[in-house]
Amino acid sequence: MNILAEMLLAEPTPMAIWAALMLLTLPALVVLANPDGVRNPGTALLEAANFVRRTRRRRAERRAAESAEAQAAVRYALEVRVAATQAAEAVERWQAHWRAAADRVDATWAAFRVADARRARSRQAAAFGTPWTPQDPAEYAARERFLHEGVRAAVSRAELPVSALADALAGRAGWDPRRHPAEQEVVLERACAEHLERLHRAAVVAERAAWHDTRLACRGRDSLRREAGIAESRVATWPIFIMAAGDSPLTVGNGAHPLFPIHSGNG
Numbered sequence: 001m002n003i004l005a006e007m008l009l010a011e012p013t014p015m016a017i018w019a020a021l022m023l024l025t026l027p028a029l030v031v032l033a034n035p036d037g038v039r040n041p042g043t044a045l046l047e048a049a050n051f052v053r054r055t056r057r058r059r060a061e062r063r064a065a066e067s068a069e070a071q072a073a074v075r076y077a078l079e080v081r082v083a084a085t086q087a088a089e090a091v092e093r094w095q096a097h098w099r100a101a102a103d104r105v106d107a108t109w110a111a112f113r114v115a116d117a118r119r120a121r122s123r124q125a126a127a128f129g130t131p132w133t134p135q136d137p138a139e140y141a142a143r144e145r146f147l148h149e150g151v152r153a154a155v156s157r158a159e160l161p162v163s164a165l166a167d168a169l170a171g172r173a174g175w176d177p178r179r180h181p182a183e184q185e186v187v188l189e190r191a192c193a194e195h196l197e198r199l200h201r202a203a204v205v206a207e208r209a210a211w212h213d214t215r216l217a218c219r220g221r222d223s224l225r226r227e228a229g230i231a232e233s234r235v236a237t238w239p240i241f242i243m244a245a246g247d248s249p250l251t252v253g254n255g256a257h258p259l260f261p262i263h264s265g266n267g
Contacts, residue, residue: 070235073231073234073235074235076231077228077231077232077234077235080224080227080228080231081228081231081232083224083228084221084224084225084227084228087217087220087221087224087225088221088225090217090220090221091214091217091218091221094210094213094214094217095214097210097213097214098207098210098211098213098214101203101206101207101209101210101211102207104203104206104207105200105203105204105207107203108196108199108200108203109200111159111196111199111200112193112196112197112199112200115159115189115192115193115196116193116197118189118192118193119186119189119190119192119193121189122185122186122189122190123186125182125185140177140178143177143178143179143180143181143184144177146181146184147168147175147177147179147184147188148165148168148169148177150184150185150188151164151165151168151175151188152165154188154191154192159192159195159196160191160192160195161195164191164195174187174191175187
């Protein structure tokens with residue numbers, strides 16, 4: 001350390017005197033820097049003051065523009081993060097919907113297999129023919145009751161639609177109460193198997209649609225998450241600090257990139 005440095009550190013008075021002299025000589029330097037200032041020093045000082053004011057105003061305007069742009073970036077990052085969170089919740093709902101659709105596919109397939117086995121057994125039994133029964137009103141009434149009870153039971157087990165009972169009561173859509181009970185059983189089991197097979201096919205279509213919608217929701221969620229990450233990274237590396245509305249700090253995402261406001265005096 002040289003003698004001058006030691007003197008300045010030990011005695012601060014000379015430093016204060018030099019600083020005061022520099023401030024006092026600054027107007028003279030401004031005047032001497034401009035040849036016209038020697039002839040009109042007042043105008044030169046006024047122009048220098050105006051230059052300083054313009055510089056400060058431009059700096060303040062630039063800081064305000066940067067602050068507005070940064071706050072817009074923060075708001076965008078927050079909005080994208082909220083959208084990504086909502087998209088993740090939507091994915092969970094779609095996944096639950098798809099799992100329910102997949103369970104329905106399994107349930108309808110199992111029900112169809114049982115009904116199809118009953119249909120096969122009724123066909124095998126019908127191959128031996130139908131036993132003789134007397135052709136009288138009591139027999140036909142019994143056959144009609146047998147048909148109605150069978151259809152009603154199948155509807156209660158959800159093996160036939162509700163409309164099938166109305167058709168059976170009206171004797172339409174293939175339901176003939178005059179047939180032998182063995183023949184009616186074949187018709188009933190075939191109708192149940194066909195109905196359950198249609199339900200299974202519809203369940204498969206619904207499950208595929210739910211899976212497709214779930215994949216779309218997942219892609220949307222992943223896209224929003226990537227966009228949120230990019231926006232948060234951009235905000236986290238912003239070169240200035242941001243004063244949020246209401247003097248409250250803005251936090252992006254789950255606190256990974258907190259942005260604490262600092263008053264605009266920091267240039």
